[in-house]
Amino acid sequence: MDASIMEGSNLKAGAVSMVRGVKNPISLARLVMEKTEHILLAGIGAEAFAKEMKCKFETADYFYEEFRFQQWQQLKDSGKTSLDHSENKERKFGTVGAVACDAHGNLAAATSTGGMTNKKFGRIGDSPLIGAGTYANNKTCAVSCTGSGEFFIQGVVAYDISCLMEYKGMTLVEACEEVVNKKLLKLGGDGGVVAVDTNGNMAMPFNTEGMYRASMNTKQEKLIQIYR
16 A cells, blocks of 8 residues: 655655555554654555554455455456556546645645556555655645556656646646646546645546545535546
């Protein structure tokens, strides 16, 4: 499992990759940010740190999910990979991401994922990479990404959205539209983002059939959607 978290006020970040058994990888990523001088820990080193921090571990049974197991059974000898749903026009992604803006305009972003089904051993996607799958900066916005990770890494998607706002003066919606529905598509990547700026404006664009998403504003007004 992979996860990352970032604070917009000081640009501090923490991330973990290729961890097994840790019940909440995102909590471990936060501990990396708060308790170490590093940003990204991986594999057995990250797991050793989790034990040192007394993080909760679970057995393999806890992480078992029948749908994903059957999906893997269909793919495991094919050389193909898949994201949350089987290959069809309605595939949606399994990454969990969150962005937030507090009353003082402080931003934060976090992303956690199990990655794609049938991925090659040792594969790392965009979710634990600061700037690719997660980014937060109080000058601009907080972004969490989901989709075909390799393309989000190539496009440095989360940071690119922030850059367009900081250096080109784009609004959050304009920057997200430029990156998700233009730049990312040109690379051949599919997916989407959830984002919020320092004024509380929100954007949740995607270039696929659907993306599980929800938001709530200061008036407690909720938006929960899958399709357009």
